[in-house]
Amino acid sequence: MQKLTRPIAASVLTLAAVIALAACGSSNSSSTATTSSSAASSATTSSSSTGGSSSGVATVVAGTFPQSLDPSIDFTTQGGEVHWLTYLGPYSFAHASGTAGTQIIPAIATTMPTVSDGGKTYTFTIRKGLTYSNGAPVKASDLTFGIERALKLGWSAASFLTSTIEGAAAYSKGTAKTVSGITTNDATGQTTIHLVSPYGAFLDVLAVPGVSYMPATTPMKPEPNNPPVGFGPYVIKNVVPNVSFELVKNPSYTSQAIPGIPAGHLNVNVKIESNTTTEASDVLNNTADVFDWGDTIPPALIQQVSGLSSRFKAVQTNKTFYWFLNVSEKPFSNQLAREAVQIAVDRPALARLGSGALVPGCYLLPPQMTGHPTGPCPYGIDPNSSPDVAKAKQLVQQSGMAGQPVTVWAENRQPRLEWAENYAATLNAIGFKATLKTIADADYFSTIETLKNHPQTGFADWQQDFPNPTDFYQNLVDGRAIVPVGNSNYEEVNDPHIQTTLDHLYPVPAAQIATVASQWQALDTYVTQKAYVVPYGYLSSPEFVSTRVNFGALVFSPLEGNDFSSLQFK
Amino acid sequence: MSATGSTPASVIEESLPHQGWPASDGEELPPGIGPYKLAWRRLKRNKVALAFGGLFLAIVILCLLAPVYANDIAHTGPNQENVDTALNAFGLPKGPTWHAHYFLGADNVGRDVAVRLLYGGRTSLQIGAEATLITIVFATLLALLAGYFRGPLDGLISRAFELIWAYPVYLLGIALGVVLAISGLDLGFVKLSGNSTQIPAIIIGLIYIPYVGKAVRGQIITLREREFIDAARQQGLGHMRIMFSEILPNVASTLIVFIPLIMANAILTEAGLSFLGAGVRPPNASWGTMISDGINLLPAAVHTMLVPGIMLVLCVLGINVFGDGVRDALDPRAKIRIEH
Numbered sequence: 001m002q003k004l005t006r007p008i009a010a011s012v013l014t015l016a017a018v019i020a021l022a023a024c025g026s027s028n029s030s031s032t033a034t035t036s037s038s039a040a041s042s043a044t045t046s047s048s049s050t051g052g053s054s055s056g057v058a059t060v061v062a063g064t065f066p067q068s069l070d071p072s073i074d075f076t077t078q079g080g081e082v083h084w085l086t087y088l089g090p091y092s093f094a095h096a097s098g099t100a101g102t103q104i105i106p107a108i109a110t111t112m113p114t115v116s117d118g119g120k121t122y123t124f125t126i127r128k129g130l131t132y133s134n135g136a137p138v139k140a141s142d143l144t145f146g147i148e149r150a151l152k153l154g155w156s157a158a159s160f161l162t163s164t165i166e167g168a169a170a171y172s173k174g175t176a177k178t179v180s181g182i183t184t185n186d187a188t189g190q191t192t193i194h195l196v197s198p199y200g201a202f203l204d205v206l207a208v209p210g211v212s213y214m215p216a217t218t219p220m221k222p223e224p225n226n227p228p229v230g231f232g233p234y235v236i237k238n239v240v241p242n243v244s245f246e247l248v249k250n251p252s253y254t255s256q257a258i259p260g261i262p263a264g265h266l267n268v269n270v271k272i273e274s275n276t277t278t279e280a281s282d283v284l285n286n287t288a289d290v291f292d293w294g295d296t297i298p299p300a301l302i303q304q305v306s307g308l309s310s311r312f313k314a315v316q317t318n319k320t321f322y323w324f325l326n327v328s329e330k331p332f333s334n335q336l337a338r339e340a341v342q343i344a345v346d347r348p349a350l351a352r353l354g355s356g357a358l359v360p361g362c363y364l365l366p367p368q369m370t371g372h373p374t375g376p377c378p379y380g381i382d383p384n385s386s387p388d389v390a391k392a393k394q395l396v397q398q399s400g401m402a403g404q405p406v407t408v409w410a411e412n413r414q415p416r417l418e419w420a421e422n423y424a425a426t427l428n429a430i431g432f433k434a435t436l437k438t439i440a441d442a443d444y445f446s447t448i449e450t451l452k453n454h455p456q457t458g459f460a461d462w463q464q465d466f467p468n469p470t471d472f473y474q475n476l477v478d479g480r481a482i483v484p485v486g487n488s489n490y491e492e493v494n495d496p497h498i499q500t501t502l503d504h505l506y507p508v509p510a511a512q513i514a515t516v517a518s519q520w521q522a523l524d525t526y527v528t529q530k531a532y533v534v535p536y537g538y539l540s541s542p543e544f545v546s547t548r549v550n551f552g553a554l555v556f557s558p559l560e561g562n563d564f565s566s567l568q569f570k
Numbered sequence: 571m572s573a574t575g576s577t578p579a580s581v582i583e584e585s586l587p588h589q590g591w592p593a594s595d596g597e598e599l600p601p602g603i604g605p606y607k608l609a610w611r612r613l614k615r616n617k618v619a620l621a622f623g624g625l626f627l628a629i630v631i632l633c634l635l636a637p638v639y640a641n642d643i644a645h646t647g648p649n650q651e652n653v654d655t656a657l658n659a660f661g662l663p664k665g666p667t668w669h670a671h672y673f674l675g676a677d678n679v680g681r682d683v684a685v686r687l688l689y690g691g692r693t694s695l696q697i698g699a700e701a702t703l704i705t706i707v708f709a710t711l712l713a714l715l716a717g718y719f720r721g722p723l724d725g726l727i728s729r730a731f732e733l734i735w736a737y738p739v740y741l742l743g744i745a746l747g748v749v750l751a752i753s754g755l756d757l758g759f760v761k762l763s764g765n766s767t768q769i770p771a772i773i774i775g776l777i778y779i780p781y782v783g784k785a786v787r788g789q790i791i792t793l794r795e796r797e798f799i800d801a802a803r804q805q806g807l808g809h810m811r812i813m814f815s816e817i818l819p820n821v822a823s824t825l826i827v828f829i830p831l832i833m834a835n836a837i838l839t840e841a842g843l844s845f846l847g848a849g850v851r852p853p854n855a856s857w858g859t860m861i862s863d864g865i866n867l868l869p870a871a872v873h874t875m876l877v878p879g880i881m882l883v884l885c886v887l888g889i890n891v892f893g894d895g896v897r898d899a900l901d902p903r904a905k906i907r908i909e910h
Contacts, residue, residue, distance in 0.1 A: 277868060422679055439752070
């Protein structure tokens with residue numbers, strides 16, 4: 001029997017190790033109130049009157065690290081919710097839940113801009129006496145620098161700037177030394193921005209995290225691990241790449257707090273937990289305080305979590321999940337092949353795999369967005385029924401693309417990997433030879449956004465940055481958005497009809513967007529018919545916290561998710 | 571195993587391997603019996619080792635019969651998803667049933683766990699066998715070159731062994747696995763795509779070369795000073811002949827002992843790397859990927875992790891106990907083993 005002891009012990013230890021590996025990460029989340037900070041007071045914070053604890057450290061668990069903690073690069077939901085509080089631009093979005101959270105408010109600018117020259121010139125003045133977290137004064141010209149840095153470093157939403165601001169495209173290409181369309185006066189704080197042509201959503205662009213003020217001494221190179229100095233209620237500190245970082249209250253902000261942008265109550269420790277089950281368990285068991293809104297509560301816990309009405313709420317946000325089909329190479333250069341995919345995708349199955357949080361759909365623009373088509377899906381698709389695989393198979397045969405190898409790019413985390421597996425199986429079922437290429441979550445988007453990789457097809461999603469269909473179209477299907485680095489037009493689609501229509505729709509002022517809703521609907525229907533993208537649903541976002549968080553006081557922005565500055569303990 | 575659970579394996583050579591075929595304590599060698607026959611006699615007396623060897627053999631046969639089970643009994647493939655009927659509205663898979671289809675339940679995307687278990691076993695065993703072959707062949711060749719020729723060549727090979735040895739097994743495996751998964755492997759004469767199961771086999775095979783190579787090299791250094799090697803040289807035999815005809819047979823028993831040990835470790839390493847996303851790529855099944863898929867469903871669907879976990883334990887247990895038996899049969903004094 002002695003002979004058996006060692007191998008048996010080794011095997012039992014192996015199983016134990018596997019189980020321990022599975023559980024790793026769940027034991028070291030700490031959210032004890034170890035740091036005390038002065039009670040922050042913000043004149044306008046919506047949550048300050050609720051009487052929660054105004055000191056301590058809240059632990060946020062997120063499934064993936066932001067693409068970059070440098071705001072001049074990142075354009076992800078994980079990055080946005082951080083940069084929203086750390087790098088203010090001239091304008092920002094109101095810190096409020098629901099549709100009130102889409103309202104634009106002046107941030108570093110004193111008032112809303114003066115728009116002249118038929119919508120081509122924006123003029124505003126910045127607040128006087130503001131200082132960055134390092135004590136340096138905030139100057140009007142710092143916005144020019146911030147924009148130039150974003151263009152130089154390949155900000156993922158650079159097309160917002162290159163296609164709108166005069167000289168931005170030339171600067172981005174390296175043919176100009178500065179962005180000629182922006183003029184500033186540091187003495188008076190006046191800033192004037194000249195646009196190439198009227199652009200209705202430009203004020204929204206000026207409120208997006210990434211368009212921010214930065215001292216001109218900031219290095220013109222990516223600084224993800226030692227993020228640049230900025231102006232905002234929080235400062236990013238102690239970055240451990242792909243593991244954790246901290247949002248520490250900016251001590252100098254309280255005295256210069258901007259109306260509508262609260263100073264915050266708690267410091268925030270963001271920890272990465274790539275296993276969503278562990279991530280959700282941490283919050284469920286109160287070893288962490290906030291579940292990342294960009295993740296999905298896993299099937300194993302959704303029934304338990306959804307019963308906790310005092311800690312959990314599913315919020316429907318404008319977020320579309322879709323498969324991109326790269327039209328620059330076979331087989332998706334062929335319309336019939338793309339059509340086949342549009343028809344074959346099993347949307348009800350994908351909804352199930354998404355813990356039931358995915359509402360099946362077929363259009364790029366989400367249901368609550370102006371321009372979402374109200375008619376039935378093209379090609380007889382019923383998003384709530386099983387797809388017509390036989391018809392799709394026939395189309396693949398007709399296209400002459402049967403047997404073509406297809407690489408499906410996907411992230412590793414749940415349920416995105418499960419979705420991709422289902423999608424690859426669908427492609428195989430209709431006649432392609434599909435294989436999965438999974439990329440680590442933190443590297444996924446920077447990989448597929450590198451043009452030279454030419455990803456054939458794969459996972460993509462888009463969460464609204466502002467309530468305007470321009471946000472989706474500018475980045476995802478506008479041919480002018482195709483750039484070597486930070487390319488969000490994964491399909492590499494450059495369709496003249498789309499360009500012409502967009503040229504007509506872009507100038508419409510945000511306030512009048514409803515007047516052209518039917519034109520957006522027609523365009524969205526056209527894109528679905530052309531099957532450049534294959535949308536399969538709209539995911540609700542989880543607002544899920546520990547028992548010690550004051551859930552009632554937590555602001556959930558429809559644009560930036562959990563507003564960490566509103567976090568309070570009971 | 572270290573506290574982190576990810577430290578490299580290390581060869582523990584508690585006593586130098588033998589030269590020749592010793593008897594165990596108190597055992598008298600029968601006259602005229604060959605060493606392998608003697609070993610077989612000893613192994614036959616070790617019923618526990620044979621039982622676990624039988625267990626391993628049964629697992630291998632079951633896995634080889636995977637297509638028969640899939641086509642004729644379960645009527646589904648290893649990657650065939652059935653989301654509509656196998657998952658509930660929240661995405662939770664059904665548990666084990668008494669039906670041929672979903673006998674062991676469904677996994678996270680509605681695939682038959684029993685079918686994937688058998689196909690996953692094929693993958694795990696195949697990778698384990700290929701990795702073992704790579705390790706044994708390359709370790710033997712390099713050890714022969716280093717131990718026999720000594721000098722600068724020995725220095726070079728030994729430093730290379732130490733370089734690989736210095737890296738934690740799983741860190742090196744993850745680093746190679748992630749890089750090769752994206753770019754694939756193109757050596758000119760061989761081209762493998764990123765999701766080929768040969769890639770983890772090659773990675774694991776390479777990682778374990780020093781663990782065998784160093785031990786065998788030590789043995790060869792001792793052997794090359796023996797009289798029979800001097801005699802072979804005096805007879806004018808060439809280096810190749812001496813290495814492969816005189817030395818290699820004398821290290822064969824050590825290599826035989828290493829085979830099950832390396833195989834067990836290769837299977838475990840594959841499971842570990844696949845669990846961490848750096849081994850077998852989805853949707854291919856292996857016991858490691860199945861455990862990884864199942865983890866996300868704990869605690870609601872325990873079967874998705876438990877079933878491949880138990881199979882992995884039984885398989886490794888079978889190889890290890892049988893391997894110990896083989897070692898005792900070949901050389902009762904040797905205590906070569908690999909520890910994690």
